Amino acid sequence: xxxxxxxxxxxxxxxxxxxxxxxxxxxxxxxxxxxxxxxxxxxxxxxxxxxxxxxxxxxxxxxxxxxxxxxxxxxxxxxxxxxxxxxxxxxxxxxxxxxxxxxxxxxxxxxxxxx
Amino acid sequence: xxxxxxxxxxxxxxxxxxxxxxxxxxxxxxxxxxxxxxxxxxxxxxxxxxxxxxxxxxxxxxxxxxxxxxxxxxxxxxxxxxxxxxxxxxxxxxxxxxxxxxxxxxxxxxxxxxxx
Numbered sequence: 001x002x003x004x005x006x007x008x009x010x011x012x013x014x015x016x017x018x019x020x021x022x023x024x025x026x027x028x029x030x031x032x033x034x035x036x037x038x039x040x041x042x043x044x045x046x047x048x049x050x051x052x053x054x055x056x057x058x059x060x061x062x063x064x065x066x067x068x069x070x071x072x073x074x075x076x077x078x079x080x081x082x083x084x085x086x087x088x089x090x091x092x093x094x095x096x097x098x099x100x101x102x103x104x105x106x107x108x109x110x111x112x113x114x115x
Numbered sequence: 116x117x118x119x120x121x122x123x124x125x126x127x128x129x130x131x132x133x134x135x136x137x138x139x140x141x142x143x144x145x146x147x148x149x150x151x152x153x154x155x156x157x158x159x160x161x162x163x164x165x166x167x168x169x170x171x172x173x174x175x176x177x178x179x180x181x182x183x184x185x186x187x188x189x190x191x192x193x194x195x196x197x198x199x200x201x202x203x204x205x206x207x208x209x210x211x212x213x214x215x216x217x218x219x220x221x222x223x224x225x226x227x228x229x230x231x
Contacts, residue, residue, distance in 0.1 A: 043206055044158075044208075046219050101163070101165070103160075105158045
């Protein structure tokens with residue numbers, strides 16, 4: 001079984017400040033980890049992924065995420081938040097060693113960037 | 116590519132009516148996923164197909180829900196009869212192990228269903 005936890009329903013940050021959106025996961029095999037963003041009335045858009053290699057992954061729109069195997073975490077970060085980053089963010093995991101291509105999503109974290 | 120296409124974008128119906136949601140995946144993708152999103156339950160996987168064959172339908176809430184994929188470019192999700200608790204946004208996503216390494220999924224814009 002695989003699962004994702006996003007412990008914060010909402011994160012508020014001032015424009016220009018660094019932001020972090022937290023994610024922890026549980027999976028039997030090798031974790032494939034993803035971040036998606038959803039803007040109002042839109043579908044989910046892929047931001048970045050970790051499959052293997054460097055623990056720091058860079059993605060779209062200046063976002064990055066750090067894979068920490070010992071803490072089973074994959075937190076999303078950005079050095080300087082923009083108002084346009086305000087959206088709903090989803091972390092997702094799948095077992096890279098399993099035959100299933102099913103992604104399990106967290107419940108989402110609403111990010112509000114305050115001007 | 117136009118991306119994943121879903122229709123209709125909005126659907127308002129009355130309880131007891133049949134509802135059919137449609138999805139056209141990205142050309143060349145061989146995986147298709149149907150999700151439901153609500154405030155209470157978040158994003159739930161309902162069913163997914165590989166090469167037009169249903170692989171896992173354990174997320175389908177009950178027999179009122181059915182999904183088909185008659186060919187590689189079209190899928191439907193049907194609710195019959197519909198109930199107010201089915202009101203949600205339904206997303207279709209597609210992917211491909213060959214075309215997209217590691218199988219990240221591409222989502223359509225969703226269908227917002229309201230059952231009165």
